Structures are given as C-alpha cells and as structure tokens.
Amino acid sequence: MFRAAPLTHPLLAAYTPPDIEVSIVDEAFETIDLDGDADLVALTCVVPLANRAYALAQKLRERGKTVVCGGPHVSLMPQEAAAYFDAVIIGEGDLLWPQLLQDFRAGCLRKYYRNTRALDPGHIPVPRRDLLNQNRYSILNTVQATRGCPFSCKFCTTRRVYPRFQTRPVKHVVEEIERAAGGPLQRRVIMFWDDNLIGNPLWAEKLFREMAPLKKIWFGQCTFNLVKDKGLVRLAANSGCRGLFFGLESFNSLSLRNNGKFHNDVRAYEEGIKFLHDSGISVYTGIMLGFDDDKKDIFEITFEHLNRLGVDMVAPRIVVPYPNTPLFNELARDDRLLHRDWSKYDGAHAVFRPRQMTAAELEGGFRWFDRKFHSFRSIASRLWKSKTFPWLSLPVNLSKHYWIEKASAEQLPSGQAYPIRAAFTEDF
DSSP, X not given: OOOBOOOHHHHHHHHSOTTSOOOOOOTTTOOOOTTSOOSEEEEEOOGGGHHHHHHHHHHHHHTTOEEEXXXXXXXXXXXXXXXXXXXXXXXXXXXXXXXXXXXXXXXXXXXXXXXXXXXXXXXXXXXXXXXXXXXXXXXXXXXXXXXXXXXXXXXXXXXXXXXXXEEOOHHHHHHHHXXXXXXXXXXXXXXXXXXXXXXXHHHHHHHHHHHGGGOOEEEEEOOGGGGGOHHHHHHHHHTTEEEEEEEEEOSOHHHHHXXXXXXXXXXXXXXXXXXXXXXXOEEEEEEEEOOTTOOTTHHHHHHHHHHHXXXXXXXXXXXXXXXXXXXXXXXXXXXXXXXXXXXGOSSSSOOBOOSSSOHHHHHHHHHHHHHHHTSHHHHHHHHHHHOSOHHHHHHHHHHHHHHHHHHHXXXXXXTOOOOOOOSSOTTO
C-alpha cells in the first residue's frame, strides 16, 4: 500500500510564526488525542470525510478546543460547515491562515475567512516535512508546482478551491526538490501534488529541462492532452517521470463532451498510452462510470478497452456529483439526487438516479468492473503489456485485489460497497 505524505498541514505550518508550537496528526495511521493540550485545532477534509470531520469537531469543542477547518468540502459548502466549526477557511489558505492565527491570539476570530486577493506563487514557502512521521510514507517529498487547472469540467471541484491556474517559479520548485528530505530512497522519489502539471506547457517544458540533472524519480498528475506533444512527453521521461495519473474518465465520447471534458479524445487513447509506455511512463487513470450517456454495457466496454491497452493502474469511481459543482446543481434541479449523506459521496455508491440504468445496477456494475479489472489474470495481462514500472503498479494492483476479495469473503450486504483504498492518499 503506497501512501504519499499530505501537503496541506506541512504548508500551513510553514506559514505559522515560530513562537507557535505545531504538531501534525494524520488520521490514516494516528489517533487524535481529544484531551491534548492544543489550544487551536485545524482540520481539513474532502467531501466523503465531512461527516467524520463534523463529529470530531464536536468532540473537540466539547472539551473547550477552538476548531477551524478548510479543504475541498468547506470550500464547496461553507455555510453548512460553519455550523460545526469556530471558523472556516474558504479556498486557498496561504494568506488566510496567518490572519486567522492573528485574530485567534487577539480573541476576535471570525466565522468565515475567504480569499479577497491573489496569492503570489513566488512567495509559497517550503512545507514543514520535519513535522511528519516520515517512516509512515512511501513517498515523503510531495511538491506542489502549480495550482488549479485551466479546464472546467462539470463534475470537478478544482475551480472552487483554486479559481485560477498558477505556476510557481521553476527555480523555486527545483530548489525545493533539491532539498528533498528523508532517507536515500525518499530523497530520490518525488510526487507532484498538482491537478494539472502541464497546464502551461511552456512552463512545464522549462521545469522538466531543469529537473533532468537532479536524477530524481517522480510521479504526477496532468491532463491526457500531454500526449499531443511528444517532445514534452520525452522531456518528462528524461527528467525522471515514471508514472502519471490521467483523468481519462470514459471511453464514451458523448459522456466526455457533455460533461465539459473536451480536451480528452477517445481516439487518441491507444496511441497515447502506447507512447507513454514506450517512454517508460506508467499510466494510472481515473475512470468514472454512470454518466447520463452511459448504457448498461459501459462496464464491459471500459474493462475491455483498459485491459487491451495495458493500463497499469486505475481508480474507478461511480460518478460523484460533488456539492455545488455544475453537475450537482443540475441533478438537484432535476430532483435526481437520492440523498446528501456525504459519507456515501465516495465513488463507491450511486447517490443519484442514473439515466439509463438503476442506481443498484450502477453499483453492481461498478463492483463487477473493479473486481474483474483487479483479478490476477487482468493484472498479469496489463503489466505484461506495459513493462514500465512494476515496483509501483504491481503492489497497488495487488493491494486492490486483496481488499476486493476480502470484502467478497465477508459477504457485505447488498448495495454496500467494499472500502476504497486509494493508491496514495484519499485526495489523489
């Protein structure tokens, strides 16, 4: 099970004045001490963990703690979240966190902290990785080189957190990578925690050229239109790229077009994936099942294509209408949302009524696809075709196979999905 270090709290810690003592707790493997001596507790949460964050905040506040929260869910649902916290941070916290700390010390904490001015990416500090339990992470050195994405897909939350696409100075990014922390292997492996690392191709070209002499191994995420620029793919590979996450989302062109994913071209998938593999880059892809243009055969069609193309890893999800995205608002307007239990907005549950199948059929098809794709036969076939970076893709595939079989053996009740185990962290 691979896990990359979180970036939010180490970065906020870097913005914290030195006279304030800071500690970071990662609930993935640590338990929060509700009775600890912290005066201020800062949480961050994605949508499916919102209920957990609300419950935790209540327990902490009952013990007299001041609890604040930020992250994707808070930026999407600030008014709802404000009912559970002493203060909420909406959007980027770089400029807001120091102000919040100042207000807390002065005893005049506000309920809402919202960005009113643009951040200069050149002023982003190096995260406090020294505050993390470094032995817990397969990849310790997570780096954010860009923020946001120039595209606006109907289902995506990125624009609500990062309203504009920005790049950090290449010099600053390279210097941060050079200062990588941890043991010998940790210092060599880097993960870019970006939504779209190639959102500005000319900037990305410069970054890759300046990274090449560092001899690092790195992974990242970007849009699949990267494959239109074979020179940029080669530069990425020469700079140490060994794996990329792409939101392919679907092999149904109508589903892509009708959800604003115009930059994806299904006809380019085969040649693009082959070129990435030939360049030594593993392909990890996000797939979404249950769009309005998807029929009941979408599960088998998707499996056949991904298996034939030798895709190394996949993160399959039932379409999730995250709150206050265009997709969510459209489904709410048409009275197609089944509920607003955020814990089930995890990509393993159907939380809306699909157009061309029932919600139960969507969940059943998703589980069929995930189990078949992560069968030993499929894993062996795909990785044999790929031949790129098995020390990453093989453990991820085997881990997913284990959890699927474990859930099946425990005979989960009908309609209950097995736990999703992300390859790196909940947010990737």
